[in-house]
Amino acid sequence: MPDSHLSEIRDLHLFADMQEAHFERLIRASYVQNFPPQIELISEGDPSDFLHILVTGSVDLFSSWNDRETSMATVRPISTFILAATVKDAPYLMSARTMEKSRIMLIPSQDVREAFSNDGQFARAIVDELAQCYRGVIKNTKDLKLRTSLERLANYLLRQQIRSGGGASFTLDAEKRRLASVLGMTSENLSRAFKGLRPYGVQVKGAEITITNQADLEGFAKPNPLIDNRSP
Amino acid sequence: MPDSHLSEIRDLHLFADMQEAHFERLIRASYVQNFPPQIELISEGDPSDFLHILVTGSVDLFSSWNDRETSMATVRPISTFILAATVKDAPYLMSARTMEKSRIMLIPSQDVREAFSNDGQFARAIVDELAQCYRGVIKNTKDLKLRTSLERLANYLLRQQIRSGGGASFTLDAEKRRLASVLGMTSENLSRAFKGLRPYGVQVKGAEITITNQADLEGFAKPNPLIDNRSP
DNA sequence: GCGGGCAGTTGACATTTATCAAGTGAACGC
DNA sequence: GCGTTCACTTGATAAATGTCAACTGCCCGC
Known part of the structure; x- marks a missing residue:
């Protein structure tokens, strides 16, 4: 071998x-x-x-x-x-x-x-x-069970941002329809959820995400280590 | 000790x-x-x-x-x-x-x-x-992720029935509002879900459940060992 | 460069689920 | 017995989510 x-x-x-x-x-x-x-x-x-x-x-x-x-x-x-x-x-x-x-x-x-x-x-x-x-x-x-789909997406983006090094811009590493399925929603709903996060400073261009207002997004997402710390 | x-x-x-x-x-x-x-x-x-x-x-x-x-x-x-x-x-x-x-x-x-x-x-x-x-x-x-609340309830009842010995009648072992929370819904919704299962032969009297049409309920619930066998 | 093919998006609409408010009914204490 | 409490139910309504169908934009092969 x-x-x-x-x-x-x-x-x-x-x-x-x-x-x-x-x-x-x-x-x-x-x-x-x-x-x-x-x-x-x-x-x-x-x-x-x-x-x-x-x-x-x-x-x-x-x-x-x-x-x-x-x-x-x-x-x-x-x-x-x-x-x-x-x-x-x-x-x-x-x-x-x-x-x-x-x-x-x-x-x-x-x-x-x-x-x-x-x-x-x-x-x-x-x-x-x-x-x-x-x-x-x-x-x-x-x-x-505790979050709406919009909140799940927001927190997913924050986790992905950290996994990608923490910069304001990063790339989704999954097709959007898979992402939708992972997050427990339909792809149509994911599209709308991305738009729903625009007011909190999330820009989407294909698979490129840019977080223009970190504080706003975090304020909305309310990430919690007991849910979002996926490694330890 | x-x-x-x-x-x-x-x-x-x-x-x-x-x-x-x-x-x-x-x-x-x-x-x-x-x-x-x-x-x-x-x-x-x-x-x-x-x-x-x-x-x-x-x-x-x-x-x-x-x-x-x-x-x-x-x-x-x-x-x-x-x-x-x-x-x-x-x-x-x-x-x-x-x-x-x-x-x-x-x-x-x-x-x-x-x-x-x-x-x-x-x-x-x-x-x-x-x-x-x-x-x-x-x-x-x-x-x-794969079932609606009505389907979750139906399968829960079938599981509970088996846990209780398999008879047509059995008792819920949790308050309904806890059951609702376990199943990922509100208590109001659980009430309605019980009514929604009436056409499939589910009778509810307090915490007493009677399944009057086993085949119908199972036909609706479609229980699956890879989801519903909670012991092995 | 043209024409699929396909992921993604959008809009209209249906369904599911939650929320709020009011009601029912049984258990309990005084 | 009477009123209170509390779980549960019901109804009206709103919000969230799913479905269906059409459309967009982009990649890719010929």
Whole structure:
């Protein structure tokens, strides 16, 4: 499994403290594959045969019910996804599709479960990762239940601004219709929401956002670390 | 810490496989307390000093933002809550209040973290519990984003029916205004939603629900294991 | 350069949901 | 028993959000 990204994977929080022997064993059992854009990697309900690690590209996690579909999250390199299904040996709750050409490492779930039975450091790291994910979803639920779509968009923009370095101008990293789905609204509504934020100093030109009045926008958005701090 | 419920706590999935010595140490460091109804046990944003275990009674987990409040979940005996904050040593994302007189065991978070560094079985159990919780929240998010309030209520009733043994009649175990908040709507809307389900064979008399036409209700609700199976 | 094709936008309208205000009904205390 | 309280309900109305259809602008291939 020769791969220039191997050391970066090793450095992932999940594997960083794992014993070398265990890590090598996992890697040996795994394989890496390149996928074209718009390929459905996994479908919700399928058994979770592999832990996935996105090495390059991007992946959309989404769910469907009754002919409706919603984007649950975006995975960006380098990180794992569907860890919870893997450790519980339970069916996927979400489907995943590549958004662009993507390189993905697949580790058989069975091997992951074995490794974490034998390696306390690895188990500890999984706990950390799962707790992290859990708290992320809780924050998302609070966002959905406590805020209107306009407020969700405003706070999303502020988060994206920070992720992009904090400057007044930045670029949306998702198609607007995906963004709409992630934020729990229709694309039409997102268009209107962007216009609705104009009075608070938000300028939109394609995927380019410029915040001309930071204070106004923050005053409206009222960002809160217990909802909007998406990393810690 | 003499307590008649100790063996039940020991039997919790979380502690079942833990080494006796470690368990005893946790118990010795912990204490049990009785709380009256409507007491706020923890406030979101506070440091997570204790892992809580609800022994008897019931607890509401809720969150607030900008003068709005929403019920996130109900804790029922015997189970732990705010495990994720404890293992991450991060601030609580939700507040908790007793709904009735409740007996709660408090284990210092520091001791939990130590125990799970030293006890592989315990770490394994925490992974399981966190993965479980994570999947629960994901299901809840799907419910919120993919369904209308009427559909959420219909599926909630079907779940509650199963929890109550599967008979045509059963009792709601929460105040209707809490139920409304859990389902992400106002109480007024919940009242109307109950009326909206009458054509599908749902009769409501106070907290007593009777499903007179199971097939019709299920046809409308379209329950899905990937959203509605709240235990596995 | 022309002509799709497609993401995004806009407008008109329908539906869903929330808000406000008033009412009902059962539980409870004096 | 009577009045108070409180959860819940109901109705009128407003606000938020979704739907449908048409339109715009831009990329891209021929």
